[in-house]
Amino acid sequence: xxxxxxxxxxxxxxxxxxxxxxxxxxxxxxxxxxxxxxxxxxxxxxxxxxxxxxxxxxxxxxxxxxxxxxxxxxxxxxxxxxxxxxxxxxxxxxxxxxxxxxxxxxxxxxxxxxxxxxxxxxxxxxxxxxxxxxxxxxxxxxxxxxxxxxxxxxxxxxxxxxxxxxxxxxxxxxxxxxxxxxxxxxxxxxxxxxxxxxxxxxxxxxxxxxxxxxxxxxxxxxxxxxxxxxxxxxxxxxxxxxxxxxxxxxxxxxxxxxxxxxxxxxxxxxxxxxxxxxxxxxxxxxxxxxxxxxxxxxxxxxxxxxxxxxxxxxxxxxxxxxxxxxx
Amino acid sequence: xxxxxxxxxxxxxxxxxxxxxxxxxxxxxxxxxxxxxxxxxxxxxxxxxxxxxxxxxxxxxxxxxxxxxxxxxxxxxxxxxxxxxxxxxxxxxxxxxxxxxxxxxx
Numbered sequence: 001x002x003x004x005x006x007x008x009x010x011x012x013x014x015x016x017x018x019x020x021x022x023x024x025x026x027x028x029x030x031x032x033x034x035x036x037x038x039x040x041x042x043x044x045x046x047x048x049x050x051x052x053x054x055x056x057x058x059x060x061x062x063x064x065x066x067x068x069x070x071x072x073x074x075x076x077x078x079x080x081x082x083x084x085x086x087x088x089x090x091x092x093x094x095x096x097x098x099x100x101x102x103x104x105x106x107x108x109x110x111x112x113x114x115x116x117x118x119x120x121x122x123x124x125x126x127x128x129x130x131x132x133x134x135x136x137x138x139x140x141x142x143x144x145x146x147x148x149x150x151x152x153x154x155x156x157x158x159x160x161x162x163x164x165x166x167x168x169x170x171x172x173x174x175x176x177x178x179x180x181x182x183x184x185x186x187x188x189x190x191x192x193x194x195x196x197x198x199x200x201x202x203x204x205x206x207x208x209x210x211x212x213x214x215x216x217x218x219x220x221x222x223x224x225x226x227x228x229x230x231x232x233x234x235x236x237x238x239x240x241x242x243x244x245x246x247x248x249x250x251x252x253x254x255x256x257x258x259x260x261x262x263x264x265x266x267x268x269x270x271x272x273x274x275x276x277x278x279x280x281x282x283x284x285x286x287x288x289x290x291x292x293x294x295x296x297x298x299x300x301x302x303x304x305x306x307x308x309x310x311x312x313x314x315x316x317x318x319x320x321x322x323x324x325x326x327x
Numbered sequence: 328x329x330x331x332x333x334x335x336x337x338x339x340x341x342x343x344x345x346x347x348x349x350x351x352x353x354x355x356x357x358x359x360x361x362x363x364x365x366x367x368x369x370x371x372x373x374x375x376x377x378x379x380x381x382x383x384x385x386x387x388x389x390x391x392x393x394x395x396x397x398x399x400x401x402x403x404x405x406x407x408x409x410x411x412x413x414x415x416x417x418x419x420x421x422x423x424x425x426x427x428x429x430x431x432x433x
Contacts, residue, residue, distance in 0.1 A: 190379075194383075251353075251357070252353065252357055252358070252361045253357055253360055253361050253364070255361070256360070256361035256362070256364040256365045257364050259364075259365055259368065260364040260365045260366070260367055260368025260369070261368060262368070263365070263368035263369050263372040263373075264367070264368040264369075264371045264372040264425070265372070266372060267369075267372030267373050267375070267376060268371055268372045268373075268374075268375035268376070268379075269375075270375075270376050270379070271375050271376035271377060271378060271379025271380045271381075271383075272375065272379035272383070273379070274379065274380050274383065275378075275379040275380045275381065275382050275383020275384065275386075276379075276383050277383065278380070278383040278384050278386075278387040279383045279384075279386035279387040279390060280387075281387060282386075282387035282388065282390040282391040282394075283387070283390040285391065285394065286390045286391055286393060286394025286395075287394070289394045289395070290394050290395075290397060293393070293394070293397040296393060296397055296400050297390055297393055297394060297397075300386070300389055300390055300393050300400065300403070300404055300407070301386065301390050303386070303404065303407075303408070304382070304383070304385070304386020304387070304389060304390065304407060304411070305383070305386065307382050307386065307408070307411045307415065308378075308379050308382040308383040308386060308411075309379075310378075310382075310415065310418070311374075311375035311378045311379045311382075311415070311418040311421075312375060312379065314371060314375060314418060314419075314421070314422045315371050315372060315375045317422075318367060318368065318371040318422070318425045318426075318429070319368070319371075321426075321429055322364060322367065322368060322429065325429075326364060326429055326430075
């Protein structure tokens, strides 16, 4: 395609900023709405501590909203900042902007959605036991901070894509930029949702049975670490594509190679991320109920999460085969 | 009705352009190979979603049940692993089909 540099630039800005804010807003909006709904339900049960619940809800929503703010920052960056030499811009710059949008758009979706559960469950815990509010707020913020990490990975990858894009137009390089963004963004989606569910389960457990605070928090952090695995696989593949790719096949074949790898590792990470989160959420609640059996529950949780992660590892193998073996 | 000389000129031009189109990477063989590569990615990527969520769901319920009745942990873990193995089967089908597309068709 022979387009003017100016046309490529405007097309890239439109596509990148649109994808970033379109997808990036969905997760935070659902998650924060969920938190507000649970807070309302909790205030209905215990109207006496409504001020504390409102404060906790707002803190939790502010942390979760951070995901949408990342998407907003990248979207504005894409729209406002243009490279110095406009004459050399081509399809590669368009692809880099679109990839950055895909990365931050999908990447913040999961974190925003996930951060709603701990915030809502913290308010529900207040309604059960108003005296425990500092520990609930503390565990909520720790859990949300870990759940935000996939969106920070996505932020890093999208900034690298925007700032290091090459000049010119060639199909394999365009494929690399779009695919690196897709691999990072979609794989972060599952990890964000899973980590958020884990934090939600832990805060719920602490709200119901507050005596086992420390051991529940430990189980939560281990569970969240396993949930982050697909996002780390996605980031690994994105970095391989951007910095460690050998010679790709020319033309359509090179594009197909990287795009196939991105779909495999990206979408392949969604299920294991969410599944590990479902497991860890129940594991945290069970630990809070029976802290004396924490080792047994942790063992079962890790076995279950490992089996759930196996499909993410298959997807990583297929992606690496596409990148290195088939070429 | 087109002048025969013009028609002949146009046909010659079309024949002369055909090899160039093939060299630009749009030949049938390249298209099949590209389709196989993207297909393998779609197959393994989307195929991994279901087993991942399903196995996590099974393991979550097992953790919940062990929290309630820790003395039955052995039985519950065995049931969890059998259920997860069945759920894993579709992930393995996807893996096999993706490998077939990569190395047999591609």
